[in-house]
Amino acid sequence: MKHLILLEILTGADTWTSESQPMSALARIQADPRTKEVCNEGEDGWWVMLADGYCWPEGQTHAIHERTLKAVWRELRTVRLCHCSECKILNTHDL
Numbered sequence: 285m286k287h288l289i290l291l292e293i294l295t296g297a298d299t300w301t302s303e304s305q306p307m308s309a310l311a312r313i314q315a316d317p318r319t320k321e322v323c324n325e326g327e328d329g330w331w332v333m334l335a336d337g338y339c340w341p342e343g344q345t346h347a348i349h350e351r352t353l354k355a356v357w358r359e360l361r362t363v364r365l366c367h368c369s370e371c372k373i374l375n376t377h378d379l
């Protein structure tokens with residue numbers, strides 16, 4: 285039992301330190317509370333599904349679509365609380 289726990293800690297620590305850049309654009313995007321999911325569409329670039337209750341003002345959508353992670357990160361900072369009927373319910377505590 286003890287060995288299993290130790291193994292989990294060790295493997296966890298390993299994946300943590302294997303990041304070549306500790307805070308890459310992708311890591312920053314994934315760590316942002318407004319991000320729900322990041323998808324790489326290859327040639328099409330990147331999709332970021334936004335967390336519940338947020339929208340991307342530029343596209344008026346609940347996801348960001350950009351060609352590069354740098355652009356995604358720039359756009360992610362413009363993401364605001366959404367007031368569409370779907371999100372209104374989720375955001376009532378912020379009004």
Ligand SMILES: [Zn+2]
Pocket residue numbers: 337338339346366367368369370371372
């Ligand atoms: Zn919404």
